[in-house]
Amino acid sequence: MIRFDYEEPRTLAEASAVLKAHAGRASVLAGGTDLLVEIKEHLRRVHCVVNIKRIPGLDAVTFDAATGLRFGALTTARRIELDADVARHHPGLRQATRELGSIQVRHRATVVGNVCRASPSADTLPPLIADGAVIEIGNGTSTREMLLEDFFTGPGKTALQPGELVLAIRLPPAPARTGRIYIKHGRRRAMELATVGVAVSITLDEARICTKARIALGAVAATPIRARDSEAALEGRVVDATIIAHAADLAMAASRPISNVRASAAYRREMVSVLTRRALEQALATIP
Amino acid sequence: MSFDVIGRSVKRNDVVEKITGSARYAGDVRLPGMLYARTLRSNMAHATIRSIDTSRALALPGVKAVLTHENVPRVLHYGSPHPRSASLAQDQYILDNKVRYWGECVAAVAAISEEIAEEALELIDVVYDPLPVMATIEAALAAGATPIHDVGPGGNLVAPPIKVRRGDIERGFAEADLVIEGEYEGGRPTPAYMEPNVCVCHWEHTGEHNSAASDRSGDKLTVHISTQTAFMVRGILAEVLGLPLNQVRVIVDHMGGGFGAKQDLFQSEFLCALLSRETRRPVMLEYTRKETFLGGRSRHPVKIWLKQGFKRDGTLTARQARVVFNSGAYGSHGPGVTAVGTTAMTSLYRCENIELEGMCVYTNAPIAGAFRGYGVVQTYYALDIQMDEAAEQLGIDPALLKRKNAVRAGDLAPSGHPLVGHGLEDCIDRGMQEVNWPKTRTHQRSSDGARRFGWGIGCEMHGSSAYPGIKEQGNAIVKLNEDGTAVLLTGTAGLGTGAHTALAQIVAEELGIPFERVSVMHGDTDTVPWDIGAFASHTTYMGGRAAQMAATEVKRQLLERAAEKLEVAAEELELRKGIISVRGTDIHLSVAEALGVARGQPAAHLVGSATYTPTKSYSFGAHFAEVAVDVETGHIEVLQVTPVHEVGRVIHPLAAAGQVEGGIQQGIGHTLSENYEIDPVTGKSLNAGFVDYKMPLSMDMPPIHTILLETAPDPGGPWGAKGIGEDPIIAIGPAIANAVHNAIGVRFRHYPITPEDVLNALRAQKTEVA
Secondary structure (H helix, E strand, O other): OOOOEEEOOOOHHHHHHHHHHOOOOEEEEOOOOOHHHHHHOOOOOOOEEEEOOOOOOOOOEEEEOOOEEEEEOOOEHHHHHOOHHHHHHOHHHHHHHHOOOOHHHHHHOEHHHHHHHOOOOOOOHHHHHHOOOEEEEEOOOOEEEEEHHHOEEEOOEEOOOOOOEEEEEEEOOOOOOEEEEEEEEOOOOOOOOOOEEEEEEEEEOOOOEEEEEEEEEEOOOOOOEEOHHHHHHHOOOEOOHHHHHHHHHHHHHHOOOOOOOOOOHHHHHHHHHHHHHHHHHHHHHOOO | OOOOOOOOOOOOOOHHHHHHOOOOEHHHOOOOOOEEEEEEEOOOOOEEEEEEEOHHHHHOOOEEEEEEOOOOOOOOEEOOOOOOOOOOOEEEOOOOOEEOOOOOEEEEEEEOOHHHHHHHHOOOEEEEEEOOOOOOHHHHHOOOOOOOOOOOOEOOEOOOOEEEEEOOHHHHHHOOOEEEEEEEEEOOOOOOOOOOOEEEEEEEEOOOOOOOOOOOOOEEEEEEEOOOOHHHHHHHHHHHHOOOHHHEEEEOOEOOOOOOHHHOOOOHHHHHHHHHHHHOOOEEEEOOHHHHHHOOOEOOOEEEEEEEEEOOOOOEEEEEEEEEEEEEOOOOOHHHHHHHHHHHHHOOEOOOOEEEEEEEEEOOOOOEOOOOOOOHHHHHHHHHHHHHHHHHHHOOOHHHHHHHHEOOOOOEOOOOOEOOOOHHHHHHHHHHHHHOOOHHHHOOOOOEOOEEEEEEEEEEEEEEOOOOOOOOOEEEEEEEOOOOOEEEEEOOOOOOOOHHHHHHHHHHHHHOOOHHHEEEEEOEOOOOOOOOOOOOOOHHHHHHHHHHHHHHHHHHHHHHHHHHHHOOOHHHEEEEOOEEEEOOOOOEEEHHHHHOOEOOEOOOOEEEEEEEOOOOEEEEEEEEEEEEEEOOOOOEEEEEEEEEEEOOOOOOHHHHHHHHHHHHHHHHHHHHOOOOOEOOOOOOEOOOOOOOOOOOOHHHOOOEOOEEEOOOOOOOOHHHOOOOOOHHHOOHHHHHHHHHHHHHOOOOOEEOOOHHHHHHHHHHHHHHHO
């Protein structure tokens, strides 16, 4: 019998108090699609499960042309997948949510849950990072925020401190002439874990000079990473096939994948190059 | 011939239960006072057990019994209990003081909840003395390798090698204009049936309460189980546990698949029964998904060396092969798979000079067992790919080369019988016509970015029934009720294929009554006639023929009674759609009128019983597949498949097509992504679960244009019907591999063909060209 405490806080303050009381030994339950499987399969020892679904207001999704998109910690992947503003401004994120688990899972799983699980292969992380996501964190009395790319500290590890809870994720509005793509690489079309995930957000000026590039890679390091050298190679340049190939190779050089039963490190590295190139080509093709 | 019931896709007789969820599976059984059992599995691949201490587990509140090798009967038994068959190995104990693979059961716990049983497992202290691990064929066959068993012929062989010689192999190669040889390798796909193994055992002690423990005269063991072979389970439980057959009752209702693997005993059935005996309560033992990998059965991994000689015109002159199957830790169906897989290479493509050797090797790996295709998937993969290679080198179209050499009427089948009809040629011809071959292959779609396209053909044949390896017998009883309805009693299990619908159709057709008036009683060894089990693609062929014969018998009795009533000779009567009429007149009776109460006489009780002992028939198939290969990612996608199967007579077109589609899905998985991987050094299982064991899902399936032919009916089956169960998984593999070669010019001789394999091969190809 797996025994653990179970709490259902009604407010953020209550939630933080419970989380603080169990200092790092509490597991937050939102969608539960990962947590419950881990508990049942003995992959995670739980001491206290804190169900945050009774806290009001955490599932809000708002969009404002000036400030962008904001969605709360209880927003399901399915909600994001079907959101018209997400489709228009964050097609990479939409693609990632479309390919996360199954439809049944997406109806329960939350995007913030996917983020807090901090799996290096999590689908939503690369497009969120590429789109410049900011994560809002509360501890019951105050809030702080940080760039999502700085949130991950290792596989399954985040910058959250005892008593802290993620409140929402914010995505700034996309500049005009921005192309965004997420490519998930796996063996099948659904119910798959990414062996490599590549997200690109690229902005061109009227002369097709790249003014901003963000490339985020999943499943090729202990955390999702940005391919900063690739971005630098693209910015300020007219993007042609040679530059794209160079950027793809720099992304490959930035990746530090492991070998496991899903794929070898060498294959993953090679795929980073192929998929970065494809993602850039596809993203550019969407910019008139 | 015109038919009223067969050849139509009637509504399956279990469809409402399945769709509403009311269908009962063994895992749905809940008995009063039922306990839950879990098994402890070894974390060593090869070791002796120095000590096993269960005292802490027994002390846990809620734990009712713990079994180890120290307190279960030590009886050497077959892993799969076919009676006295040469196909199987007798090398298992319920629990042994030695473990031979990573994940073997070493103890079992019964408790008041599954969670407590699970917790108790962690309280069992086992100390192992490790032995050298030989997880591969090479390690197990190495000089001086530690024997894994002290039974068998020695040298870690499961059985003495199979040798087949025909004609003069030296002369055959001397006459050849082209000789091709190659090495082929098959991975470890598993059946991954939807319903994990499960049984509920209830050992009742109805005798004197104080009678000695050894007095079992009043006992009754009832077993609810998901098995393909209820009577075999009954037989071996009775034998090992020391009960007569009438004190063991095995009940199988609905099943969620078996694919051959559920012919075996998995240690758990004995353990569950013994836990029930010990606790005097019903006990359920259900595998987790992980356990279906650890303790289940896989296809035999294989290494094949194959060499063939050809004349310039494509005529085969010689075939030589050495096949080595990896049986894993126990023999299970190893001898049968080795015999069937190896001897299958005598056929498919005609050749007079043949020399084959088949071996089966024990290793410290998970147990390989019976699995749809039974050794033939492996050997025909090699054979068919080499035919494609020969076609390429000879400059002949591969479909035409295969057709030229296709086995046909009168040729000797692997079973030693002359073949009936021209099924393989018919399949190739029809497929070529359907896909517009060879034009479709020679005029490929042009490359699309990194995607290259290709077409391939794969061929197969497969026997219905396990003859001559197992001498089989099909039995059936048909009872006619006084209202004109009928009940078929059959022992054959319904794995989920719709077999009971097909059997009911056969009875309805033969009796001349509507399909809806036939019901099927199955899966209770105390009431239905003895059955060997549902395997070897024989349910329709053998069980169907037995059902037809029983229906013929009861129809004879019915017409005799009707003849008396109508005062005509029985020969003058015919029965169709429930009406008995005198030929050439408008005099008629309904079946109910013929049987029912009349002139103060009670209704007739008519029962027909039949036994059918088949030999074997062969079904044929040719699969035409189109693939796309991404030369940058190595990803292979199957775009479409046109499978053509010759099955003698189609009983239920939709169910038959369903078998074909399912076989292709499974075959695509085996060829491209499914591989249960074992660490070659430690023997540890690396992907025991659906996260990393990659089966294709519905979204990965290509369009399948199934064609069923009835051009070579077999006199042994009902109206010529032959099997369709295993055939569809055999030809798809080589069809894909051959299509990949057509697309990118790389010849793969193994499965699964992974994206990394594709990229590595393309790199090697580039180096070669440079």
